[in-house]
Amino acid sequence: MQTRVLIIGGGATGTGVARDLALRGVECILVDKEDINAGASGANHGLLHSGARYVSRDPEAARECWDENQILKTVAPACIEATGGLFAAVQGDDEGFIADFPGYCEKTGIPCTPVDVQEAREMEPALSERLIAAYAVEDASIDPFKLVLENITEAQSLGCRFLRRMKVVGFEKEKSRIRRVDLENRETGERLAVEVDMVVNASGSWAGQIAALAGASIDLIYSKGTLVITHSRITHRVINRLRRPSDADILVPGGTVSIMGTTSIRMKSLEDIHPTVAEVDRIVEEGAVMIPGLETARYIRAYAGVRPLLGGGGGDDRSASRGFDLVDHAEAGIDNLVTITGGKLTTYRLMAEKTADLVCDRLGISEPCRTRTRPLASHHQTRWTVPGFSPREWFKGHDPEDLLLCECEMVPQSAVDQIIAGFDVFEKKVDLTGIGKRSRIGKGSCQGSFCSVRVAAYLYDRGVASARQGTVDIKTFLNERWKGQRCLLWDSPLIQAELQEAMHCGLFGLELL
Amino acid sequence: MTPVNTFESELAIIGTGLAGMAAAYFSQSLGIRTAQIGVSSSAIYASGYLDLLGVHPVERRQQWTDPFSGIEALVRDAPFHPYARLTRAEIQQALDGFLGFLSGMGLPYERREGVNSFVITPVGTLKPTYAVPESMWAGAVACEKKHPCLIVDFWGLKGFSAIQITQMLSPWPGLRPARIPFPAVGPSVDLYPEQMARSLEIEKNRVRLAEDIRPHLMDAQAVGLPAVLGIYKSAAVRAHLEGLLGVPVFEIPTIPPSLPGFRLKERFETEIARKGVRLFAQKRVLKVETENRKGFVLSVGDQATGEIQDMVRARGVILAGGRFLGMGLRAGRKAIIEPLFGLPVFQPGKRAEWHENDFFNPAGHQINQSGIETDEHFRPLDRSGHPAFENLYAAGSILAHQDWMRQKCGAGLAVATAYAAVRAFMGIKRL
Numbered sequence: 001m002q003t004r005v006l007i008i009g010g011g012a013t014g015t016g017v018a019r020d021l022a023l024r025g026v027e028c029i030l031v032d033k034e035d036i037n038a039g040a041s042g043a044n045h046g047l048l049h050s051g052a053r054y055v056s057r058d059p060e061a062a063r064e065c066w067d068e069n070q071i072l073k074t075v076a077p078a079c080i081e082a083t084g085g086l087f088a089a090v091q092g093d094d095e096g097f098i099a100d101f102p103g104y105c106e107k108t109g110i111p112c113t114p115v116d117v118q119e120a121r122e123m124e125p126a127l128s129e130r131l132i133a134a135y136a137v138e139d140a141s142i143d144p145f146k147l148v149l150e151n152i153t154e155a156q157s158l159g160c161r162f163l164r165r166m167k168v169v170g171f172e173k174e175k176s177r178i179r180r181v182d183l184e185n186r187e188t189g190e191r192l193a194v195e196v197d198m199v200v201n202a203s204g205s206w207a208g209q210i211a212a213l214a215g216a217s218i219d220l221i222y223s224k225g226t227l228v229i230t231h232s233r234i235t236h237r238v239i240n241r242l243r244r245p246s247d248a249d250i251l252v253p254g255g256t257v258s259i260m261g262t263t264s265i266r267m268k269s270l271e272d273i274h275p276t277v278a279e280v281d282r283i284v285e286e287g288a289v290m291i292p293g294l295e296t297a298r299y300i301r302a303y304a305g306v307r308p309l310l311g312g313g314g315g316d317d318r319s320a321s322r323g324f325d326l327v328d329h330a331e332a333g334i335d336n337l338v339t340i341t342g343g344k345l346t347t348y349r350l351m352a353e354k355t356a357d358l359v360c361d362r363l364g365i366s367e368p369c370r371t372r373t374r375p376l377a378s379h380h381q382t383r384w385t386v387p388g389f390s391p392r393e394w395f396k397g398h399d400p401e402d403l404l405l406c407e408c409e410m411v412p413q414s415a416v417d418q419i420i421a422g423f424d425v426f427e428k429k430v431d432l433t434g435i436g437k438r439s440r441i442g443k444g445s446c447q448g449s450f451c452s453v454r455v456a457a458y459l460y461d462r463g464v465a466s467a468r469q470g471t472v473d474i475k476t477f478l479n480e481r482w483k484g485q486r487c488l489l490w491d492s493p494l495i496q497a498e499l500q501e502a503m504h505c506g507l508f509g510l511e512l513l
Numbered sequence: 514m515t516p517v518n519t520f521e522s523e524l525a526i527i528g529t530g531l532a533g534m535a536a537a538y539f540s541q542s543l544g545i546r547t548a549q550i551g552v553s554s555s556a557i558y559a560s561g562y563l564d565l566l567g568v569h570p571v572e573r574r575q576q577w578t579d580p581f582s583g584i585e586a587l588v589r590d591a592p593f594h595p596y597a598r599l600t601r602a603e604i605q606q607a608l609d610g611f612l613g614f615l616s617g618m619g620l621p622y623e624r625r626e627g628v629n630s631f632v633i634t635p636v637g638t639l640k641p642t643y644a645v646p647e648s649m650w651a652g653a654v655a656c657e658k659k660h661p662c663l664i665v666d667f668w669g670l671k672g673f674s675a676i677q678i679t680q681m682l683s684p685w686p687g688l689r690p691a692r693i694p695f696p697a698v699g700p701s702v703d704l705y706p707e708q709m710a711r712s713l714e715i716e717k718n719r720v721r722l723a724e725d726i727r728p729h730l731m732d733a734q735a736v737g738l739p740a741v742l743g744i745y746k747s748a749a750v751r752a753h754l755e756g757l758l759g760v761p762v763f764e765i766p767t768i769p770p771s772l773p774g775f776r777l778k779e780r781f782e783t784e785i786a787r788k789g790v791r792l793f794a795q796k797r798v799l800k801v802e803t804e805n806r807k808g809f810v811l812s813v814g815d816q817a818t819g820e821i822q823d824m825v826r827a828r829g830v831i832l833a834g835g836r837f838l839g840m841g842l843r844a845g846r847k848a849i850i851e852p853l854f855g856l857p858v859f860q861p862g863k864r865a866e867w868h869e870n871d872f873f874n875p876a877g878h879q880i881n882q883s884g885i886e887t888d889e890h891f892r893p894l895d896r897s898g899h900p901a902f903e904n905l906y907a908a909g910s911i912l913a914h915q916d917w918m919r920q921k922c923g924a925g926l927a928v929a930t931a932y933a934a935v936r937a938f939m940g941i942k943r944l
Contacts, residue, residue, distance in 0.1 A: 277865035281846070400702045403671055450672070453636060453768050457674035461692075467680055471636050475873050482872035489868060490844045494880075498837045499558065501872075501881075503769055506918035507560050509567075509640040511873040512574050 002195040003029045003161075005359055006181050007202055008168055008210055010034075011041030012144060012345055014202035015151035016352030016371070017359075022158035023374065024360060024367035029194060030160060031183060033167035035434055036148050039204040041345065042437075043305025045227060045252045045259050048072060048080055049346040050138040052087060052112055053240060053250075055104035056097070061323045065346045066110050069138060072349065076376040079147040083253055085139025085238035086120060087112075090290055091130040093243045098133045101242060105137075112137050124235045126291050139238035141254045144345055149382035149438065153422075157379075163424050164434060166192065171199075171214040176335045178214060187429045198359050201339040205270055205308040211339055216329040218339055222268070223307040223317040226275040227261030228283055228488065231298035234258040234291060241290050248286035251294075255387040260287045260294060264317050267306060275302040277487040298492060300447070301484040310342045324351045326358060336362065384415045384439035405458055406451035408444020413458060415439055420464060430464040432456065432477035447493075448481045449500040468513070475510050519824040520791055522548040524938055525811055527798050527853070528833035528841065529553040532909025532927035534781050535607070536831045538614045539935040541788045548825045549785070550793040550813050551834070553778045558838075560766040561649060561740070561773025562632055563622065563928075565608070566596075567641035567921025572876035576641050580629050580925070593914040596922070598889050599929050600943070607932030608925065612644055618784040619748065620776060623650040631656060633737070635673060635768045637681025641921055646773055648742060648751055652763035655735040661687025663733035664765070665726055667695040669704035672768040673739045691729035696721035706772045709741035713750050723757035733760060740764035740772045747776065793823060797840070801830075801853050803902065829904035829938045832893065833931060834911055836884065841911040849883055851911075856893045856901055859886050859913040877919040884913035890937035891930060906934035 005021055007014050010032030018030045032038060051065035073080055089098045105112035113136045120134035121127050127134075152162050165186040172180035178199050183192045201210045201218075211218040233253050241249030252259045263279045280302050288295040309317060310325050324343030329335075340355045353369045360367060383389050390410040402412045419438045420430050432455055435441060441455060442448035452474045459465035465473065478500070489497050505511045526536045529551030540547040565580040569587045577583030581601055588597040596604070612622045622644040624630070629641040630653040645653050655662050662685075666675040675690030682688055695704055696718040712718050726736060742764055743750030754762045766773060786792050793813050799821060800812040808828050814821040832854070834841025843852050849860045860883040861867055867880040885893045885907045892900035893907050908930040910917055917923035936943075 272870075274870065277863075281864075284846070403669065403703055405671060450768060454672040456636070457672050457677050460674045460677035460680065465677070467683070470677060471638070471681055474636070479872050483870075486868040486870065486872075487865075490846045490864070494844045495837045495840075497868075501878075501918050502558065502838070505873070506921070506923065507562075507640070507766070507769070508634045508636050509638050509921070510636070511571075511875045511919065512568070512576070512640075513638060 001029075001192060003027055004196070004363060005198045005200060006031065006194055006196045007200045009201070009203035009206070010036045010148070010152070010162065010164070011039055011202065011204050012148055012151075012348035013204070013340055013343070013351050013355075014200070015148045015155065016348045017200055017202055017340070017355050018155040018160045018162070019151040020352045020356040020369060020371050021359065022155040022160045023370045024356065024365060026360065026363065026365060026367075028155070028160050030152065030155070030162045031166040031168065032164060033186065035164045035437055036152060037145060037437065039206070040305040040307055041144055041148060041204070043227070043303045044144060044345055045250055045261055046141050046144055046254050047238060047250065047252045047345070048140040048142040049344060050085060051108065051110045052085075052105055052137040052139070053245065055108045055110060056100070056244070058323065059108045061344070062108050062110060064323070064350060065344065066138075068347050068350055069140070071372055072142070072346075073140065075371070075374065076147065076150070078378040079150065079376065080140050080142050081254070082140045083237045085137045085240060086115065086124060087135045087137060087240045087242040088120065088127055088131055088290060089133040089242035090128050091132055093132070093241070097244060098242055101135065110137070124237060124239065126234050126293050127239070128290055128292055133242060135242065139240070141238065141252050142345065143254065143386070145385045145437070146382055149385060150376045150379055153379040153382055154377055161424060165429070168210060168213065173215070173334070176333050178334065178336055196336070198336045198338070198362055200355055200359060201337060202355070204341065205306040207308060207339050207341040211329070214329070214334060214337055216332050216334050216337060216339075218327060218341065220341065221266065221309045221317065222270060223309050224265045224267045224273060224304055225262035225307060226279040226283065226302060226304040227259050228280055228299050229301045230258045230260065230294070231300050232256060234293060234297065239291065248283040249290070251287065251291055257300070266317055270306060273304050273306055274483045275304040275487050279304075280487045299488040300493065302487050303484045308341050326351070326354050328358060384411060384419065387440060390415065390440060405454045406439075406441045406444060408446050408451070409440035411439050411441050411451070416455060416458060430459055432473050433480050436477060436480075442477065442481055445496070447485060447496060447500070448478055449496070449503060452477050472513060474504070475513065478504065517821060517824055519826055520548055522546045522791065522825060522827045524548075524829045524831065524935070525550065525809065525825050525827035526831045526833060527551065528835060528839060528909065529794070530556055530833065530835050530839055530909060530927065531559070531924055532833035532835070532931045534785070535611050535928040535931035536833055536908055536935055537785050537790050538611060539932050541785070541790050542610070543935065543939055545935075545939070547790045548793065548827060549790055550796050550798050550811065550825065552795050552797060552816070553782075556778045556781075557774040558769040559774035559777055560634075560769070560771060561646040561777070562640070562642040562766070563644040563924035564641070564921040565604075565629070565643035565925035567629060569920055571916060571919040574875050578629050578641075579627060580643055581627055587920070591914065595912045595915055595926055595930050598891065599933055603933055603943070604925060604929045607929040608644070610932065611928045618780045620780055621647040621748075623647050633678065633682070633765050635766055637678035639682070643925065646764070648740070648747060648764045649766075650763065651735050651761035652737050652765060655763070656682070659685050660734040661732045662735050662737060663689050663691055663726070663729055664737045665691050665693060665729070666739060667693060667704060667709075669695060669698065669702050670706075670709070670739060670767070671703070678765070687732060689729070689733070691726070693725040693729070696725065706739065706741045706767050707744070707775060710744045710772050713741060714743050714746050716753070719750065719753050720757065723754060726758060730758065730760070735761045735763060737763050737765050739767045741767070744772065744776055744779065793825070796822065798853060807903065829906065831931070831934050831938070832885070832905065832907045832911060833909045836910050839910070842884065851885060854893070854901065854905065856885055857896050859883055875919070877916045881916040881918065882914055884911050884915075886913045891934040892937070904938060906938060908934045
C-alpha cells in the first residue's frame with residue numbers, strides 16, 4: 001500500500017489533520033491502534049473553552065481558545081450546544097484571584113460579564129448558597145465523538161482511508177527519510193506495509209513512543225484526569241469554579257447529562273489508565289462545595305484520560321502549558337516526520353491547520369486550508385452517537401422489520417448495518433466496542449447488559465461474527481463499559497451491575513469462557 | 514386514607530425470590546400460619562435451571578459433575594459458606610421437597626440423582642446445573658450424547674440466535690440452525706417471549722409452527738427452540754409439538770426476563786395463596802417494629818409512595834429479600850446496610866475493594882461475599898455475635914460468605930437455607 005501522508009492517531013487532532021489534508025486534495029491514510037477517540041479525545045469534559053480558564057497564566061492559549069470557540073460555533077454548530085458558562089466562587093475561595101479575574105479577561109480580550117450573586121443563583125439554582133461571585137463567559141459544550149466522526153467521515157468521503165486497530169510497529173528509513181511504515185492488525189497479527197512521503201504523529205499521549213520508534217524524541221508528561229457523568233443534567237450552563245485550576249472545578253452539561261471533573265495525577269506509564277474510587281469520591285465531595293446536589297446525584301459513568309502535557313521538568317501539572325507544539329523532526333534528522341501534540345480539544349482545528357500547512361509546504365502543495373470557513377457537514381453515519389436522535393427517528397416512522405437492538409437508547413438493526421458498512425475491509429473484524437463508539441449502544445440505563453447480547457446475536461445472524469469470537473466479544477465490550485462503572489457502584493447502579501453479573505456470569509458463565 | 518388491617522401470622526417471610534418461595538412452601542407445609550411479602554422482580558429473571566453447586570474454587574474455574582462432592586470441597590475450603598451449616602441430608606430433603614412442590618403446580622423438573630447436567634444458555638455456552646425443567650431436559654440429554662439436533666430461532670426474537678448457539682457448541686456433528694417466521698405474526702416484527710408463548714397456546718399456531726419446522730428437520734433427533742412454548746399449558750404445548758414433529762422438543766432459555774421465570778412467578782402466586790399463605794404480592798415491608806423482643810409488626814405497602822396499606826404481626830420473620838437487586842441490602846457510597854432490622858452487614862473494608870478491575874475476574878468480586886452472618890440456626894447475629902432476635906432468620910443470597918453467581922449455587926442455597934430456617938423456627942431437630 002502506498003500514500004502521500006500517513007497520519008497516526010484517530011483523536012480530534014489526527015482526524016482533523018485527515019480532513020484538512022483531504023480538503024486540500026492530499027491523499028492520506030489515518031491509522032489508530034485502537035479506534036477513534038481512544039485517548040484524551042474520548043476522555044475529556046466535552047468543553048468548548050471560552051479561554052477564560054487560562055487568562056491568568058497562559059494568555060496565548062486563552063486567546064487561541066477564544067478564536068477557535070468562535071470559529072467552531074460557526075462551522076460545527078451541530079456538534080456544539082452554546083450553553084454559555086459561569087465562573088463561580090464560593091466562601092473561602094481566594095478573594096485576590098476573584099478580584100483579578102475580570103482584569104485578566106479584559107487584557108486578553110475574552111468576554112466576561114459580572115453577574116449579581118442572587119441573579120446567578122436564579123440562572124443556575126444548583127449553585128451553592130455560599131456563592132460569593134459570578135461572571136458570565138462564552139463557554140459551550142461540544143460532543144467530541146460527533147466532532148471526530150464528522151471529521152473522519154468527511155475525510156473518508158474525499159478518499160482518505162481509516163484503518164482501525166492497526167498498530168505502528170516499525171519505520172523503515174532510508175538515510176534521513178521514512179520510506180515505509182509497518183503496521184500490524186491487532187486482531188489477526190497480519191502486517192501491512194505503507195510507503196509514505198510524509199508521516200504525521202498525532203498520537204497524543206503516545207506521541208513520545210511513536211517518535212522514539214522512528215528514532216526521534218518528544219518530551220511529554222502524562223497527567224491523568226478523571227471525570228464523572230451524572231444521570232441527569234444539573235445546570236444549563238458550564239460552571240467553572242472561580243479559582244486557580246484545581247480538582248473538580250468544572251461542570252459541563254451535555255444533552256441530558258452533566259460531566260464533573262477533573263483530577264490531575266501524574267502518571268509514569270500509559271498502561272491501564274482507569275478512574276479510581278478515591279478520585280470519584282474526591283470529585284463528588286469537592287464538586288459538592290460549588291454544586292451541593294452532586295453529593296446525592298446519581299452517576300452513570302466515570303472515565304479517565306491522559307493529558308499529554310509539554311515539557312518535563314518540575315512544577316504543578318496544572319500550570320503546564322495548554323498550548324500545543326508542532327515539532328518538525330527534520331531538525332533532528334528525520335525529514336518527513338512531524339509531531340503535533342499538547343493542546344486542547346477546543347484548539348484541535350487550529351492544530352490540524354498548522355500541521356497540514358507544514359505537511360503541504362514539505363510536499364510542495366500550495367492549496368490553502370479550508371477548515372476555518374467550510375462547515376463541518378452533518379453526516380448520515382455520525383448521527384447514531386447523538387443522544388435522542390434514535391428515538392426521534394423511531395417515532396417519526398420506521399420499518400417494522402427494523403428491530404431495536406438497544407431498547408434503552410432505541411438503536412435499530414439498520415444503524416448497526418450502517419456502522420458496519422463504514423468499517424474498512426482491512427480490519428477483518430466487526431467488534432461490539434467499535435459499534436458502541438459509533439452509537440448509543442451500551443450507553444443507556446442497562447449499560448450494555450442486554451443490548452450487548454442482542455447485537456452479538458445479530459452479528460452472528462449477519463455472518464460477521466463466527467465461532468466463539470462473537471460471544472467472547474461481549475466480554476470485551478462489557479469490560480470496557482465496566483472500567484467506567486466500577487468506581488461508582490452504589491445505590492441503583494450497583495443494582496444494575498448485580499443484574500448484569502447474574503445474567504452474564506450466573507447464567508451465561510462468561511467468566512468461565 | 515383506607516383503614517389499615519392487621520394480619521396475624523406465626524411466620525412472616527420477606528421476599529418472593531426462590532428463597533422466599535421455598536420458605537413459604539416449607540412453612541405452610543408444616544401447618545404454620547404464614548404471611549409473605551415481596552416484589553417478585555428478581556424471580557422473573559430466573560432461567561428455570563436450578564443450580565446446586567457448579568464451580569469451586571471459582572478462581573480455578575473448576576466445574577463439578579457431582580455437586581455434592583463439590584459442596585464437600587467447598588465447605589472444607591470456605592467454612593463460613595452457608596452450605597457449611599447444612600448437612601447433605603438437609604440439602605437433599607429441601608430440594609426433593611421443593612421440586613415436588615414445583616411439580617405439583619405443573620412445573621416438573623428432571624435431574625440425575627447426584628449428578629450435574631451441562632445445559633445450553635442463551636449465548637450458546639454450557640453451564641453446570643442440577644435440576645432442569647422438564648421442558649429443557651431433552652436438550653441436556655441431546656447435548657451430552659451429541660445427537661444430531663436442530664436449533665430453531667425466529668425472525669423478530671432478538672438476542673436469540675440459533676447460528677450463535679450452534680457455532681458456540683461446535684464441535685457437535687449434526688447440530689444445525691434454522692430461522693423461521695413465527696406463526697400468525699408474519700416475518701420480523703418485534704417479538705417478545707410472553708406474547709409468543711400465549712400465541713402457541715392456540716392449537717392452529719402449533720400446527721403451523723410444526724409445518725414450518727418440518728422441512729428443516731432432516732436427520733435431527735431433537736429440536737431446540739427458545740423458551741416460548743406456552744405459559745399455563747406449557748406441557749401440553751410441547752407434547753403436541755413433539756407429536757407433530759415425531760422427535761423430542763426442548764426449550765433453551767432466552768435472555769432475561771424469560772418465560773421460565775414468568776411461569777414460576779405466575780404459578781407460585783396462585784398456588785401458594787391456594788395453600789393458605791397470605792401473600793402480599795408486589796408489596797414491600799417498609800418498616801419493622803419489635804414487640805418485647807418476642808414478635809414483630811411489619812408495615813406493608815408501596816415502596817414508591819411510602820403508603821402503608823397493611824400490617825402483619827408475626828412471631829417469627831425469615832429475611833429472604835436477596836442482596837441488592839432484591840433490596841435486602843442497600844449500598845451507599847460509603848457502606849452497605851441492611852435497611853429493615855439494621856443488622857450488621859459483613860462487607861469489605863472500603864468501596865475501593867468492592868469490585869475488581871476485570872468484571873469477569875473468575876475469582877469474583879469482594880462485594881459478593883458481603884451479607885448477613887448467622888448462627889447455626891440461620892439467625893442473624895448482632896454486633897456482639899449473638900442472635901439479634903430470638904425468632905429472626907435469614908435465607909438465600911442475603912447470606913454472607915457465598916458467591917452464588919460464580920459458584921453456580923443460587924437455587925440450592927436459596928432452597929436449602931429456607932428449609933433449614935423454617936425448621937429452626939419450628940424447633941425441629943437438625944438432620
